[in-house]
Amino acid sequence: MAPTKQRLLGALLGVHAGDSFGAAHEFDSWYTIQKNFPPNGNIPRAITGGGPFKWSPGHATDDTDNTRAVLLAYSEVVVKATADKEQYGTEPTDTFLSISQTAGKHMLQWYSGPWPGRPDRSRPKDVGGATSAGLTLFARAARQDPRKAGAGPGRCGNGSLMRCIPTALFARDHERLVQETALISAITHNDWRCILACVAYNVMVREMVYNDVTPDTAVSKALEVLADPETSDTIVAALTVGSAAPDTSTYDANRAEVEAAIEKCRGPDFDVGVLANVGPQKAELKDGEKALPLAGNGYVLESLSLAVGALLDTKRSWEDLIVDVVRVGRDTDTNGAIAGGLVGARDGLDAIPAEWRAKLQFRDEFTKLVDQICG
Numbered sequence: 001m002a003p004t005k006q007r008l009l010g011a012l013l014g015v016h017a018g019d020s021f022g023a024a025h026e027f028d029s030w031y032t033i034q035k036n037f038p039p040n041g042n043i044p045r046a047i048t049g050g051g052p053f054k055w056s057p058g059h060a061t062d063d064t065d066n067t068r069a070v071l072l073a074y075s076e077v078v079v080k081a082t083a084d085k086e087q088y089g090t091e092p093t094d095t096f097l098s099i100s101q102t103a104g105k106h107m108l109q110w111y112s113g114p115w116p117g118r119p120d121r122s123r124p125k126d127v128g129g130a131t132s133a134g135l136t137l138f139a140r141a142a143r144q145d146p147r148k149a150g151a152g153p154g155r156c157g158n159g160s161l162m163r164c165i166p167t168a169l170f171a172r173d174h175e176r177l178v179q180e181t182a183l184i185s186a187i188t189h190n191d192w193r194c195i196l197a198c199v200a201y202n203v204m205v206r207e208m209v210y211n212d213v214t215p216d217t218a219v220s221k222a223l224e225v226l227a228d229p230e231t232s233d234t235i236v237a238a239l240t241v242g243s244a245a246p247d248t249s250t251y252d253a254n255r256a257e258v259e260a261a262i263e264k265c266r267g268p269d270f271d272v273g274v275l276a277n278v279g280p281q282k283a284e285l286k287d288g289e290k291a292l293p294l295a296g297n298g299y300v301l302e303s304l305s306l307a308v309g310a311l312l313d314t315k316r317s318w319e320d321l322i323v324d325v326v327r328v329g330r331d332t333d334t335n336g337a338i339a340g341g342l343v344g345a346r347d348g349l350d351a352i353p354a355e356w357r358a359k360l361q362f363r364d365e366f367t368k369l370v371d372q373i374c375g
Helices: 001-023 031-034 060-090 096-112 130-139 165-170 172-185 192-212 215-229 229-239 252-264 272-278 301-314 318-327 334-347 363-372
Strands: none
Touching: 001 060, 001 165, 001 192, 001 318, 001 334, 001 363, 060 096, 060 165, 060 334, 096 130, 096 172, 165 172, 165 192, 165 334, 172 192, 172 229, 192 215, 192 229, 192 252, 192 272, 192 301, 192 334, 215 229, 215 252, 215 272, 215 301, 229 252, 252 301, 272 301, 272 318, 301 318, 301 334
16 A cells, blocks of 8 residues: 555544544543543553443544545545546636535534434434534525534634544645635634644644655644744635625634644643543643643643644554543543544554454445545
8 A cells, every 4th residue: 555545544544543442431531531440541452332422333423424524525526526527628616615515514414314324314422512503504504605604713622623634635735725624614613723723733634644744844834834824814715705704803812822732742741641641630741731721621722732742752653642642531532533633644554453443434435435536
């Protein structure tokens, strides 16, 4: 398998594997995990299913389901563009809205059914509040325009970061990566912190998969993109409808928060292994600040920090890092998914344990979709 395809599938199935592994411990605090798996919170190193929603082993939760929705959008737009070129000899004519609108429609299908692995028309077990609010607005918006959806400022959970990785892998160029990342986040999460976290994450993934850079270089590139005025111009333009531009009054302050969430992971005192061993309530940075003040409980920038911290720990394996991300507790499926995708882009498909991959609900479909998109 070519190195690029190894990393493509490592990224996508890394999300799925981290999600399905973490699902068994969702909502459990670090203390609960320590109590349930003595000594030292040694959770089983296997995809076991279970958890509060009683998942079967390898079943997708909302993280992988919504990643699938975005991946299907890229597949459909690419297939249509290829067919048009073969039939009419024309280059692709899709607008920058095409992918996000198509992704949103698949997310609505997940939200209200039918969806693989679920009885027809039944609702998913695990819908976040911002996701529900955003999809409701998206469904009602004229022409289902993502620029007219979103749960609004202040709703800054990790529900768009968990699903953004297909854009890193399949956007046509850097400008489209920024545009499409922003729009796909805005379907449900249009707080600037969510949008900018997704952009930074996707830049890191893109750099590792296609440019074969080191994790530290990928992080530097993400910070460079965040600081570039062209990035803010591109995002604001993408989210503007007619003369109605988004409110940018908090943009710079929120960008600084995203940058800080990434920067703190570059110091030796941010250590995912320490977080897993002593717990987020005790793990501190050198200035006395807690490494994860909200204990990994679904805030987008804490999920980003956990993922970047895992990425930069190049001495440890994909499996060891994702196990420790989950051992931190709380939003274990989503934190596992976000870190799993980022470290999967670093290490490739074969780094994910074969016995984990064998259980994944969408393993074969994701592999076929990658083949279809890549030609």
